[in-house]
Amino acid sequence: MARSGSALQESSWLRAPVTDAGSLASMHGWLPVALDGRTVSWRHLPGRCTEPFFGDTLRAQPREERKVCHTPYERLTDTGETLAPRLFIFHSSRCGSTLLAQMLAALPQCVVHSEPPVLDDFFSHHGEQPPAQAAPLLRALTGALGQRRGPLDTHHIVKLDCWHIRHLPLLRAAFPDTPFWFLYREPAAILASHRRQRGPQMVPGLVLPPAVGAGVEAWDLEGYCAAVLRHIFSEALAHAGQLRLLDYRQLPGVMWEELLAELGLAPDPQQLAALQARAGFHAKAGGRVFSGDPQPQQAAAPHLPQLLAALAPLYEALEARRLG
16 A cells, blocks of 8 residues: 555654664654654654654644654553554544544543544554454554553544555454444535545545555546545445444534443533634634634536535434434
8 A cells, every 4th residue: 555645754753863763762652653664763752742643743743842763663562551442533524523632622521532643554554454463463563652651641543544444353342332322414514625635545545455446537536535545435335333423413412422431431511612712713723712613715627526425324324313
């Protein structure tokens, strides 16, 4: 699978003075940010990941504070006390999942990692291995991310990349009792968002295997986006019995009306107010009040109605499962 965009980002994240891992008594305070078939690369991040995406936290760290090191896989378990994952968030992209994660990150009890790139590396290198072989490494990697930093930390929450839905069976094998949520939205809104600014998964050859876009002409980006969305929705339907289905239209109220209790979270009034306040701001630009989706800047493809008609039964089936 091609991952050129992710690899380019990772190389920039690792441009920092290298610490000899042999001089470290433990890896506490270091988070894994990349891996290959044998080696884990770490960044020293003593604080929380509070930005909308894990990569944003890496970019926001002052350059003079950046340190990296490289270790064998075995040191993934050398991080001290860790939190088992309390929740994995799957999603269809452009559906409010970042806002969902940011609301939870507003609570001091929650250690939230939004689309950590090291998990994408893991699935790229180990995602096709038998679960019995890959699951222990996945547990170790997730544990290294979920280091307990303070006495209030109780919940480790991971938001996955949207294309990781195809690895749900491996995640379930590794974490048989962890809740899985899947957040989605009506296809027209998702495609319109990617028309404004395409995510890497919506560019042929960057993220997903060629089979996902089989039969789509190379020039047809709208058709490829629809094919990716069909793949994600189909995977979610195939595993719907293991997913807590959530529609974008339920946000943000479903968080404090249902989801906090499901996670065993009981924030005090001040904490709840902070969570609700975060819901009023743009998910990916927390300082900007959210005022709805912007108007499309690019005309839709002529065959968009046909693409949406093909996606409609999948969305309707998810809604039927959610409401049934």
